[in-house]
Amino acid sequence: MFGIYLKRELGRRKKAALVIALGLALGIALVITVDSVSAGMQQAQDKVLKSLYGLGTDMTVTKARTAPGSGSSQGPSFRFDAKSSSTSTQSSDRVMTQGGQALKSSLVAQVAAQKGVAGAVGALSLNVTKVDGSFTQGKAQSSGGDTGGGPGAGGGSGQPQVQGGGADFNVNSYSVAGVDVTDQDLGPLAAMKITSGRTFTAAQTDAKVAVVSKSYAKEKKYKVGSTFKISGTKYTVIGIATPDSSESTTDVYLPLKQAQTLGDAKNKVTTIYVKATDSQQIAVVKKTIQSNISGTTVTTSSDLASTVSGSLSTASDLAAGVGKWLSVAVLAAAFLVAALLTSSAVSRRVREFGTLKALGWPSRKVTRQVVGESLVNGLIGGALGIALGLVAAYTVTAINPKLTAQLGGTGGGPGGGMGGGPGRQSASNTMEIALSAPVSPTTIALAVGLAVAGGLIAGAMGGWRASRMRPADALRSVS
Structure with a gap:
């Protein structure tokens, strides 16, 4: 009897059921998307740290370099032999x-x-x-010449100058x-x-x-x-x-x-x-x-993670902060809207519930009916939300956006010490990571739990409203 009545009432109110289900679906889809993107960013950060530390490495031990003493030079110096050949x-x-x-x-x-x-x-x-x-040896040439004044004219000769030569x-x-x-x-x-x-x-x-x-x-x-x-x-x-x-x-x-x-x-x-x-x-x-x-200085992966900056860090902060709070806010709003819509639908069914009570239905049975309908709406919304969330996560993975990770130095640790040396330090410390959005079974289970919770919350409010109705309310609603 319960199942037959439930199926008939949901069939009669398809539009209302669909609106409630879509509201819950949007909130659940957003939660799945944010959770999967956050997981992808965590994987991206793990890739960065593994490239520095190596698989299985938990920490590194180093010692900070001491400041050079006065008069000492830490820069590279090169010495070349002088040779007589013109090109060496x-x-x-x-x-x-x-x-x-x-x-x-x-x-x-x-x-x-x-x-x-x-x-x-x-x-x-x-x-x-x-x-x-190579060095190229220059040639000395005199800059002076005959002035054309003849004998006694004081023909001058300038200082010799080196022309040509150089180094490459x-x-x-x-x-x-x-x-x-x-x-x-x-x-x-x-x-x-x-x-x-x-x-x-x-x-x-x-x-x-x-x-x-x-x-x-x-x-x-x-x-x-x-x-x-x-x-x-x-x-x-x-x-x-x-x-x-x-x-x-x-x-x-x-x-x-x-x-x-x-x-x-x-x-x-x-x-x-x-x-x-x-x-x-x-x-x-x-x-x-x-x-x-x-x-010694001991650097762990979590210490090194704090030095990662760039678009990867920015996007990770947004997903962990704004994204999660936004999904919580949207989900709470979806639950509230579902509860209000269910309560409003109950108000429009005064004659129906009043008549059922007049026929002998106890309040708990009426409440069970409303909760059952809301729970089905929640499960439908959960299925739609999971589908939308999977589509969003797949889209992110298909687009494969690139994020950059800039690695700050950590004293003598791998973040700074294993770079490419002078002229290459900046390039080697900036990495490009492809972002994916993996959806784990835990995320799917969370979505199902949210769908059930949304249905129960909406059903509880609607059921409480229905349980307060009296048979007399149904008689007053008859025109």
Whole structure:
């Protein structure tokens, strides 16, 4: 009886039911859209952080670089030999550690021994500035000549002047990371995927081999088997790597011992990559390391996330702030409108409910009828809202808008220390991320819950109004 009457009454009031369902649908669709876009932005930010830290890395340990003393120069300097030939091609490499102050390699084992640390590896960040070109020797010529005055006319001769000559040099700057080849699950190479050739083996701790990023290999036209020199040492490319996300901030990867030799930093590292035993205890592990190993700076992914700016950060703030509050406001308005429309519909059914009560229907049965109708309206609105939300999320993913993420420096940490060096720092610290809007089962479940809640709220208000009607009201409404 309840189901038959419910179906008949909903069929008689299709327009009113559709209006209530659409109101709830718009609110639910907005919630789904905002939630999915927020999830996409979180994924985009995770990609940025993974490109800096590496997969599985929870924090890094560095040490801030001390200020240079008075009279000391931290800038690169180059010296070239003077040669007698008119044209002389020369080349010089300047290798400098970058990022924070160099740490003793023994600190890696000390960090790994701290409570809550699952593993730790060291890495050395270098910047190589290569200057090559040639000098051209000028020629001395006299600027004076015969004045045509004959003997005794005082023919003059000017000072000789050097004409021609000069210098033509190219400057190429790129970043190098020294990798602990015995443990590549942490550190700079962890976020890279070998797309050509192979990675280092555990036996190549001091081998003259290199893995280069895909972008740098394309720029220099390197392929597996190509060779290049750094400060006179020849290295063979054994692999070309592509970042799992975003772009690589390092051009060349070398075994750690080779990088230490190039940078004159024997038994030194600039960054220690750390993985915690429990991701929920990262803050505790950070505090433990800082208290037990003085002078170090521990940077977690959440610390680094606070330095991300650009359109990604702006859009994320809008979605988390304005977007969520807007969806809450629209959803509350949709619930209120549904409740008011249901209450208004009950007011127009005075004769019907009054007659039912006169025939013996108790108030609870009338209330159940109104709540049942509202619940069906809510479920219809939920289905429409889920459909609209999925369409909106799919549209965002199909458009695939690009957002930029600018990474601020974090002392000597990966955000600043693993950049591309002079002339490339700004470019390497700005990344372009494609935004998607994934819809999770949790979001769908939330939408169903909101639909049921909306129907119950509207039904409760309408049912309360219907329960207060008396059979006499139906008689007074008869014209």
